[in-house]
Amino acid sequence: MKEEMEWHKKAKALSERNSVQMKSGAPPTLRLTVELVPKPLWGRSLAKLAPRSEWGALRQQVFEKYAGKCAICGATARIAHEVWEYNDAAHVQRLRDIIPICDVCNLVKHLGRTGVLAAQGEVVQSQAIYHFLEVNGCDLKTFYAHERQVFDTWHERSRHKWTIDYGPYAHLVRPDGDGTLP
Numbered sequence: 665m666k667e668e669m670e671w672h673k674k675a676k677a678l679s680e681r682n683s684v685q686m687k688s689g690a691p692p693t694l695r696l697t698v699e700l701v702p703k704p705l706w707g708r709s710l711a712k713l714a715p716r717s718e719w720g721a722l723r724q725q726v727f728e729k730y731a732g733k734c735a736i737c738g739a740t741a742r743i744a745h746e747v748w749e750y751n752d753a754a755h756v757q758r759l760r761d762i763i764p765i766c767d768v769c770n771l772v773k774h775l776g777r778t779g780v781l782a783a784q785g786e787v788v789q790s791q792a793i794y795h796f797l798e799v800n801g802c803d804l805k806t807f808y809a810h811e812r813q814v815f816d817t818w819h820e821r822s823r824h825k826w827t828i829d830y831g832p833y834a835h836l837v838r839p840d841g842d843g844t845l846p
């Protein structure tokens with residue numbers, strides 16, 4: 665709780681500094697964004713569906729490609745992050761890429777889960793928000809607008825049935841693994 669307040673204070677101070685800079689330039693493009701997986705698609709990641717050994721090899725390849733650094737902020741990476749894209753007309757979720765990311769970028773990516781874990785005192789949500797401001801060079805207003813938009817999209821997407829396309833990684837998914845868990 666104390667940590668949460670300290671990071672919130674830091675985020676507010678950074679927000680003020682960044683907002684001064686933002687006034688003199690174009691609106692920042694967000695390098696670090698929140699990516700929420702629609703509820704009907706939970707538990708259907710490649711990490712879960714690919715055979716252990718193949719996933720391990722792919723993970724290693726991805727880390728080597730980026731020399732063990734977070735593809736978003738450059739810190740030490742520990743997580744192989746699946747980058748999914750969504751076709752909202754056809755309701756197809758497609759796996760586009762896998763990149764190494766650090767623990768804090770991961771907290772931002774999965775902000776919904778981060779909120780739950782933060783309520784249990786497991787992680788510090790304000791640290792994730794601070795990181796969002798730091799990487800994107802933006803203010804808190806920009807963060808809250810992005811958060812609202814992403815959660816609205818998540819609610820809308822969660823109402824639908826989705827088809828999963830594993831894209832360039834489709835060969836790693838077992839023939840019976842058509843996106844449904846065994």
Ligand SMILES: [Zn+2]
Pocket residue numbers: 734735736737738739765766767768769770
């Ligand atoms: Zn990072």
